[in-house]
Amino acid sequence: MFNSRTVSVASGGLLAAAALLIAGAYFAEPATAKSMTSGETHEDNLVASVAAGGRLYDDWARETAARKPRKVHPLYPEEGLYADQPWQTWRCVTCHGWDYKGSEGMYHTGPKYTGIKGIAGKRGAEIGEVIEILTDGKHGYGDMMDDQDLLDVASFVVNGQTDVDQVIDPVTRRAKAKPAASSVYFSTICVSCHGADGRMMDTIPPVGDVARTDPWQSLHKMLNGHPGDDMPALRAFSLPTILSVLAYTQTLPSHDRLASISRGGKLYDDWAKEIDRRFPEDPHPSFPTGVEIAVGSNTWRCVECHGWDYKGNNGIRGIRNLAGAHPLAIEKILTDETHRMDDFLKHKDMTDLANFISQGQVEVNEFIDPTSKKAKGNKDTSxxxxxxxxxxxxxxxxxxxxxxxxxxxxxxxxxxxxxxxxxxxxxxxxxxxxxxxxxxxxxxxxxxxxxxxxxxx
Ligand code: HEC
Ligand code: HEC
Ligand code: HEC
Ligand code: HEC
Structure with a gap:
């Protein structure tokens, strides 16, 4: 496993390290840094430390396998998108953005708006100053990250931020690189985990979709790797090389829409059967007590609560209002307190369900007379x-x-x-x-x- 955190810069106490850094010794004497770990040069360590810091910036709790905070971060706005998912509000990226520009970048509007400034102004700043910001009363990371983590994430802030406008067109979201019909890097590095077309992992959207909708996130992950996972960090390659990979991933396909809708329909019908697992033992907590269901059915099936006609069942409302809705809005419902489907389903399953609800459900009364139950067609016509x-x-x-x-x-x-x-x-x-x-x-x-x-x- 590629874990640069074990080889990165300081091994001594934070204060000693920070003092060195503040004194400007950080970039001065290769020998000082070299002595810290066996055989690694200062620059090697710096790159690895920055990449580790990039992953911490992304999701430090996942990277360090720490327990997720349960309270909302005090600096996070009450009405923000993630206010009901406390741990999300502790990710640096939630407030400062994948483009590091905070409210002046991609988060200047939209559901992820927080009004919080970016960190771009601290590029090239003193590491010690950044550590102080992170451990002050406002950010409060002093109790949550160890010295090494703080040093890594500060190294990232100071030495690791890409000037995104130089490399990604903010309007078209295209990588500023020649469009590429193939990529040596993708086909030999990424392929083993993401598949030749970037669609192999069902825990995340297709790599092509992420690269087109959020190229800043893609670039950040390519440079630094994915928190808590084995994905390599490409930071050691040149920026143009990494941009060429980004440009290539922007050409990779999305999921097939129609296949997704029909699979969503099957999940709605019986998700356990479709993904080949068992329903939880206990009845669904939202299922009304005292209501009998058919033998062989289960209270966890969407259809038991929302109906074959999508108009609601067993006293529970239907899903008709969500026809045509944005799939992401539907996915949010599926992870709410009532549903908590993210405990059982993967990203791909949720996408399929959302696509079905948005695009696949029909107004059944156009096909079937609700009183006589007769089909509104002609048996002899076709x-x-x-x-x-x-x-x-x-x-x-x-x-x-x-x-x-x-x-x-x-x-x-x-x-x-x-x-x-x-x-x-x-x-x-x-x-x-x-x-x-x-x-x-x-x-x-x-x-x-x-x-x-x-x-x-
Ligand atoms: C809940 C929101 C939130 C989170 C999470 C957050 N910050 Fe901040 N950060 C802020 C706010 C607000 C400011 C501005 C504070 C001020 O102006 O006093 C700020 C300021 C900064 C600054 C100074 C920027 C400047 O130019 O003055 C840096 C650097 C920074 N944060 C880094 C981080 C890092 C690294 C993390 C993750 C370990 C992080 N922040 C997590 C809200 C957040
Ligand atoms: C060793 C396996 C591995 C390799 C090789 C790998 N990745 Fe990943 N990648 C992962 C894992 C694991 C995740 C996180 C999956 C999750 O969150 O469930 C991930 C996540 C991502 C994401 C984030 C998607 C999202 O929405 O969270 C992007 C973008 C990405 N990888 C691109 C790449 C590119 C481009 C390459 C090649 C340069 C690559 N990866 C190589 C394992 C790998
Ligand atoms: C390739 C084979 C195949 C074709 C073609 C096919 N089906 Fe099926 N169908 C199946 C199988 C297998 C089942 C599940 C059987 C079981 O439950 O054991 C099934 C189940 C069904 C059910 C579910 C019945 C229930 O118990 O609720 C319906 C309704 C149905 N099919 C209708 C159709 C209609 C209408 C067509 C043509 C438009 C069609 N099928 C074409 C194989 C097929
Ligand atoms: C045990 C019952 C139950 C099951 C099973 C269930 N839901 Fe729900 N669902 C509810 C209740 C109750 C509501 C309304 C209250 C709420 O939103 O919390 C609801 C609301 C919804 C809504 C929003 C409807 C609206 O008009 O606001 C959607 C969409 C939805 N469910 C989809 C699903 C899907 C997809 C599944 C299967 C993965 C599912 N539900 C499984 C009980 C259930």
Whole structure:
């Protein structure tokens, strides 16, 4: 594992180190620094210390495996985005930004606005002065980070900040480098963890998306690595080299939108089955007591609370209001006190669910009459669709798959469930999702056809 923190500059007490630094000895005598760790030169140590500091700036609690603070940072504005996630308010980046410009940079507006100044003014400052700021009553890191961490993060502030406007166009967000059709660096370094197209890790968005929407964050992570993880820090390479990697990652693909929506539909149906794990033992704390649910179902399934018609179930409101909403707003709901889905699902799963809720749910009354439960289509208009698309697996009478009840019966009893599964597929199974390929009129006709199939096994 690449852990520069064990080889970085000072090994003695903070005060001694800071005194040296304040005295200006930090850059003066290579011999002084060299004597501190075996065989490493001062410059090697400095680069490693700066990179470690960059990771601490990003998320020191994750980098040092410290316990996350439970109180909101006193300097964080009450109405800020992260006020209900206390530990986030202790990350330097939350207040000062990936571009180090605080309220004068990307956080000058938008949900991450804090009105707090950047740290760019301290580039080249005295290390001791920065340590003093961090340990003063306002920042309060003296009790949370050890001497080495404070020294590293201060080294980053003083020696590690990139002048981002020189390297990233603030308007187009493009790296100021030649667009690259390939990258030796990406294909040999990043590929092992992120995959050839940057989409392999399901705990984070595709690398291409991050590089396009937040190139400052990408650049910071490339230079310093990822807190608490093995991702290498590229800081030792030249800046133009690193920019060429950034430019290349900006060309990498996003997740496939339609595949994401239909997978989200399957997660809504039964997320445990789709990701192949078990639901928690205890019933969902928000599930109303005294309500019976069907055998084989579970109170943790979204559909048990929000319904196959998306209009709410068991006395709980529906999700219709969120159709068309920004997926990030939906993801925030999924991590709220009621849901806490981030305890169970990965980033990719949350994205898929949010995409389904935003783009995949339909107004079911357009397909199904809510009183008679009859499909609003014609069984005789498009029979070829059922016969070619469904009968191959389900049989011409809908009874060929012996592990499920006859399709005709399900279509009569729960047409909304059938519509949902026809559109998004069956969780944990290979059945295709038909929403995107089937125009609504055809879908209604197929559903009408299913309601004519035999209901007995
Ligand atoms: C909750 C918000 C918040 C967090 C988190 C935070 N700061 Fe600050 N920081 C501030 C505020 C507010 C100021 C301005 C204080 C003032 O003007 O007295 C500031 C000032 C600074 C300055 C001086 C900038 C200048 O030009 O005067 C530096 C350097 C700095 N912070 C570094 C850090 C580092 C490193 C971390 C993480 C270890 C960090 N800050 C975490 C809010 C924060
Ligand atoms: C040894 C494995 C490894 C290598 C090699 C690696 N990374 Fe990472 N990377 C990670 C891990 C782990 C994370 C954090 C994942 C998480 O938060 O769940 C990460 C996170 C990131 C992020 C942040 C995404 C986000 O939204 O949090 C970016 C950007 C990134 N890597 C880019 C790169 C680039 C570019 C390269 C090649 C220069 C690279 N990584 C090489 C393991 C690696
Ligand atoms: C045990 C019941 C329960 C389960 C299971 C459940 N929710 Fe909820 N959900 C609620 C309640 C109660 C609310 C409204 C109160 C709230 O927002 O805290 C809600 C609200 C929502 C909202 C916002 C609706 C609006 O109009 O504001 C969305 C979106 C949502 N849930 C999605 C999901 C998804 C996706 C899942 C599955 C991963 C899920 N829920 C699982 C109970 C549940
Ligand atoms: C490639 C095979 C395949 C095709 C094609 C296919 N299905 Fe399925 N379908 C399955 C499997 C497998 C299941 C899950 C069976 C189980 O629960 O054991 C399933 C389940 C279903 C269910 C869920 C029934 C329930 O118990 O709730 C519905 C509804 C359904 N299919 C409708 C359709 C329709 C409509 C079509 C054509 C538009 C279709 N399927 C095409 C394989 C297929």
């Amino acid at each position: 029979p070829e669709y059922f016969l070619t698309l469904c009968a191959t697996c389900h049989g011409e009478d809908g009874r060929a798959i012996r592990t499920m009840p006859p399709l005709g019966r399900v279509a009569d009893n729960s047409p909304w469930k059938v519509l949902h599964r026809m559109f998004h597929g069956h969780p944990g199974d290979y059945m295709p999702a038909w929403q995107a390929s089937m125009p609504p009129t055809i879908a209604k006709d197929v559903l009408a056809k299913l309601q004519t199939l035999p209901v007995k096994k």
